[in-house]
Amino acid sequence: MSMLEGLRFTAIPSPIHRLDPRVKFLLVSILFVSTILFSSLLPLLIIFLAQIPLILLARVQRAWLKTLRGAVTLGIIIFASNLLANYFYQGRTVTTGILELSLAMTVRFIALITSFSIFFLTTSPDKLSLALEKAHIPYELCFAFITAIRFVPVLAEEAQTIMDAQKARGLELEGGNFLQRIRNYLPILLPLIINSIRRSLELAEAMESRAFGAVEKRTNLYELEMTKRDYLALALSLAVLILVLYIRFRVPLPKYLLTPSRIL
Amino acid sequence: MKEPLTIVEIRDLTYTYPGADRPALREVNLSIERGEFLLLTGPSGCGKTTLCRCLNGLIPHFYSGRLEGEVWVAGLPVRETPTSSLAKHVGLIFQNPDNQIFALTVEKDVAFGLENLGYEREEMRRRIDWALRVTGIEDLRYRAPHELSGGQKQRLAIASVLAMRPEIIVLDEPTSFLDPVGAESILGIIDRLNRELNMTIILIEHRLDLVAPYLDRVVILNDGGIVQDGPPEEVFTSEETRLAGVGVPRVTDLWCRLREAWDRPGPPPLTASEFVKAIRDRLSRSSGSAAGDMPFKTIMRRKAPEAARGNPIIEVRDLHFSYPNGVKALKGVSLKIMRGEFLAIMGENGAGKTTLVKHFNGLLRPDRGEVYVDGKNIADMTVASLARRVGLVFQNPDDQLFSESVEEEIAFAMRNFAFDRDTIEKRTTWALDFLGLSRHRKASPFTLSGGERKRVALASVLAWDPEVIVLDEPTIGQDYAQKERLRGLLMRLREQGKTIVIVTHDVEFVAECKPRVALMAEGRITADGPAEEILTDPELLRRASVNPPEIAKVFIQLSEFSLPRDVINVDDAYDLLVDRLRGCEG
Known part of the structure; x- marks a missing residue:
């Protein structure tokens, strides 16, 4: 959960937050592509470090660190599995090459998470939904997306209350084998599901009462407008993309910078 | 052209939900004028919510089912208008x-x-600004x-509807989840919409003491049909209303009961101040010198129960607690609850009441301070072992x-506590009987009404016979008859020697139970004592966002007639005043 916790948007007045979500999406996609294009430690490290100023500029370092902390386990797994696989593949020896490769894969993972964080931590779901609408995704889907986000805290609170109510009736969640544990959670899952069904009915009533689907072309309180700043960011992002592609495919880089991954 | 006076017209409306065997509404005829403030009330399940759904077309467009008769709203036929x-x-x-x-x-x-x-x-911007201003939540915009x-959310819900500039606003128990002061401020907003913007208000509410001052008209539904319709003074004093099991405002109830002893009582009062005005006239008219000589009658004080002495069953010392999100919910709470005592914990939303009671069975563990159950520090005990002695019934x-x-629901906890089969059987039967649920033994809990489900939840805790029973907001959304029933149950549990703790906003309910009252505000206990003392101290109550009970408001203002000040419920008030009124004549 803590990994997802880190992805929750908070409204902060920062240049990154103000960026048009479409431009931001492009920027993050470019970062994403770059991390995939390279697979050795140094360039990945550079990409990762290049993202840090963005994080700082957006003032989301605390949430970002929280996300990273949540990702530690997965990071260790990636490192260990790379190490082990190569250890057996290359004849049961640990070389610096193997270590470096495993480290590179871990850095790649962290860099990917960071680029996701930059996007989700700084883009209000409202704006995101608007961008999706502009991309001709049906409004019903965008609405479902927003509603899902809206009810995450409500559901979390409700789950906690249900858990407390059942514990107060002597339910013990720990202990027992795997099947037993699943059975233990039934008294929590069932009320949660039934309440959700009931809630969805109430929501549907409230939506109807607020004229949902009244006119063919609904309007939106917010609008997306590309400002000078957005065009600048767009140009910069494209420049970065071209630069990365150029370096990757046109510059004769030393072999050690391009060591292909054996695993990914 | 002048706008038509009638804004809602319902003729011979009968409606049956799909799959139901009897109609939810029967032969309803109602016409509502523009600008009226109408209260729709009646026992749970009487069809109030169903009627509201007919007003904006949820019935028949969202719910299918069989609809007979006609409904027009703002000149539009609901049947044909989406x-x-x-x-x-x-x-x-x-x-919600x-x-x-x-x-x-x-x-x-x-x-x-x-x-x-x-x-x-x-246009949206303009309307949003306006709606936020009217409901007073401009500073919460982002x-x-x-x-x-909770109160802010309900204001938002009102603002969201208001922005569409409807002529009619229908509110289905909008204040149930709010503390008394929050509820009053919501009602204040609704009242302003009615008076200043001439909006027609249709309000569903059980707590009539709260809404009485605002009403133009009251409609009482019972079993799907309208049984009373008229100005509040008439409806609240009629026999049909009493028979329908609707709890009329306390002061009106008191007036009705005093009517015989009170020659020329004037029009029925709806609020404490109206009542005070009437009775003050009456008392001073004939008393003069008599008032001073009148034998001073006090209510029989309930003696402190024997059990209240001895060791506390629950004791908390200097409890501090913060939630993971940083909210400091408890800031040094100390409290002793004696065996066999009946305690009500009251206070505004977010004061820490529920947080406090969740410490009694270890669901929450304090950051600092100790909890003792029956003299033992519970720091190392599991929730399951504590739950055996302290039963907690949740709000919903x-x-x-x-x-x-x-039956299974009630047996659940006893299975967790590893009771043997015979005991489970015996205790289940007892609990079903105690709560009047025997005929639902084999039914699915989900097919029961809201009030019945609440009783099943209570039964599922009472069944394992815990020494302490803690109820979180037991009266929310309950009608008058259900509350009376609950009060009866609590009294019987008391007689059995149980310790009872309720967390509640419902000041009238507390006034009738007369327990010990602890007030909480901002994570601290601000007052603690008998209900008669605490609920008659407006200063203490204000700090905890609680209002005095209606009857207390009356007696606080009648002090010049050498009447006791600490009277909080209708029964006691009647005993005192009936003698005085008779005495005046003699």
């Missing part, structure tokens, strides 16, 4: 504010209806819904019901 078109004329506000907020910011939620109707951005308090029964049958 709900989305009616939304411009009728705004519906529901009980959480389930009617869709957007991620306040501003965007207010915009939701307007966006659906295709308004231009500038907040997320989960950051708002739907947060715990999950079994296939009522």
